[in-house]
Amino acid sequence: MLKQICFILFVFFSVFAAAEDGAAIVGSKHELFSKKKDQFIPDGKKSLFTWSSETKTAAFYASIPGQEKALTIFGKNVLSAYVRFSGETPSVITFTLYDQTVIQPLASDKFMQETKGIYTHLKKRYPGVKPKFLNAVRDDLKIHAAFWVSGKYVCMMKWGIRKDTPEYLQIEFISVAGKNLSRRHIMRTLYTAGKSARRTKTEQAENGDVYLRNFPMYVQPEKGNSAAAVVQRIMEYKGIKPEKPIEAAPLKKSVKLFTDTDELPLQLAEICKKNNLKLTPHFVLFYKDRSLRRLENLVGRYNRAVRKPKKERLSVAAGGKLPVVATIKKMTPDVYIRLRNEEHGEQVFEGAVLQSIMSGQPVIWYVIMGIAKEDKLPKTVPDLHMRLIIGFNATTKTVIYTDCWGKGHEIKRMPYEKAWAITLGTYTISSRE
Numbered sequence: 001m002l003k004q005i006c007f008i009l010f011v012f013f014s015v016f017a018a019a020e021d022g023a024a025i026v027g028s029k030h031e032l033f034s035k036k037k038d039q040f041i042p043d044g045k046k047s048l049f050t051w052s053s054e055t056k057t058a059a060f061y062a063s064i065p066g067q068e069k070a071l072t073i074f075g076k077n078v079l080s081a082y083v084r085f086s087g088e089t090p091s092v093i094t095f096t097l098y099d100q101t102v103i104q105p106l107a108s109d110k111f112m113q114e115t116k117g118i119y120t121h122l123k124k125r126y127p128g129v130k131p132k133f134l135n136a137v138r139d140d141l142k143i144h145a146a147f148w149v150s151g152k153y154v155c156m157m158k159w160g161i162r163k164d165t166p167e168y169l170q171i172e173f174i175s176v177a178g179k180n181l182s183r184r185h186i187m188r189t190l191y192t193a194g195k196s197a198r199r200t201k202t203e204q205a206e207n208g209d210v211y212l213r214n215f216p217m218y219v220q221p222e223k224g225n226s227a228a229a230v231v232q233r234i235m236e237y238k239g240i241k242p243e244k245p246i247e248a249a250p251l252k253k254s255v256k257l258f259t260d261t262d263e264l265p266l267q268l269a270e271i272c273k274k275n276n277l278k279l280t281p282h283f284v285l286f287y288k289d290r291s292l293r294r295l296e297n298l299v300g301r302y303n304r305a306v307r308k309p310k311k312e313r314l315s316v317a318a319g320g321k322l323p324v325v326a327t328i329k330k331m332t333p334d335v336y337i338r339l340r341n342e343e344h345g346e347q348v349f350e351g352a353v354l355q356s357i358m359s360g361q362p363v364i365w366y367v368i369m370g371i372a373k374e375d376k377l378p379k380t381v382p383d384l385h386m387r388l389i390i391g392f393n394a395t396t397k398t399v400i401y402t403d404c405w406g407k408g409h410e411i412k413r414m415p416y417e418k419a420w421a422i423t424l425g426t427y428t429i430s431s432r433e
Helices: 002-013 022-026 108-125 226-237 263-274 288-305 324-329 333-341 346-358 416-421
Strands: 019-021 058-062 070-073 080-086 089-099 132-138 141-150 153-162 165-175 202-204 209-212 277-284 363-368 384-393 398-402 412-415 423-431
Touching: 019 022, 022 070, 022 089, 070 089, 089 108, 108 141, 108 153, 108 165, 209 346, 226 263, 226 384, 263 277, 263 363, 263 384, 263 423, 277 346, 288 324, 288 333, 333 416, 346 363, 346 384, 346 416, 346 423, 398 416, 412 416, 416 423
Parallel strands: 019 070
Antiparallel strands: 058 080, 080 089, 089 165, 132 141, 141 153, 153 165, 202 209, 209 384, 277 423, 363 384, 363 423, 384 398, 398 412
């Protein structure tokens, strides 16, 4: 095990003998952003990057063991890189140097030492430009960013730490062309790892669907629990056959529920614990003691949005368990969907789905039902439900998902706009070492 960890650290921090420098790709004067698509990846010539699709709106690089040439930046190995195009020229390039879901987690002191080293390199790259700093907290993830504004370009170094455990480190160059950066820009940029890094379980159809093939169906019992059902299916997908169907035990009376949306996620956590699985939350809309503020903000925005139509104004009941479901169900669905998408979370949601599916990982998708219109629903539809995202289509901007309700529910589709609006949480699970 020690040898494996040393090798992984060597790969992360070493300079490759045959490597292309990311800083040189960007250029000392940001020449990258003036290049045309055919200049960035010339037809018929070898390139570290590959196009994400025939539309050529994005290109990817992924570090693969044994490859002839690698990508580095400031002497550090780049795990993956992403270039997004706006029209014919690049608008963003992101270099991911560390991702704890890909390589062995680093100790926080070693991570901060390397982070400071990158910061020093960037200060030298932009002499005379005073860096700015932004920080944010999303659930228990502390997000940090340092950025340098140089004319119409921005270089941003961003990293995240969750409970003293480093999660990621990225360097991003952006052509802003006079646009203001919002706080969401400092969040981690999520993207798929590129064709060469796809697991064999991921398949792409001619219509653009990318999905996890041969995903098993497990029919949730009539009085069953959707959290238990999704875990059962993921375990079977990963080749682990439980001796008996997984069940969800009722929560202990001593467990505090901040909202009426808390029970299923808590049961999911308990199920994973009992089955020696690691549960990783990627997004939680109503999170513990921040739930009241989140709901009040949502209700306030809703009341302002319906002021002219003179629809019913809503209020949040004080004290006790927050009635999230009952409050949202009183809202006009179209207005609620619009408000959720005004938060600009759809892009982050889409990126998280892409990254999970391309790494062969299904996404547990916690939703509120009855907001977005859906076909093929059972006679009795629960207010709260956990289902699985098993694919996506980047061209049609849809998620591909499945419900644990048997025949007819194996593969379904929903536009990202509606899918994001009904999302209460997203999670992935993996085996504990």
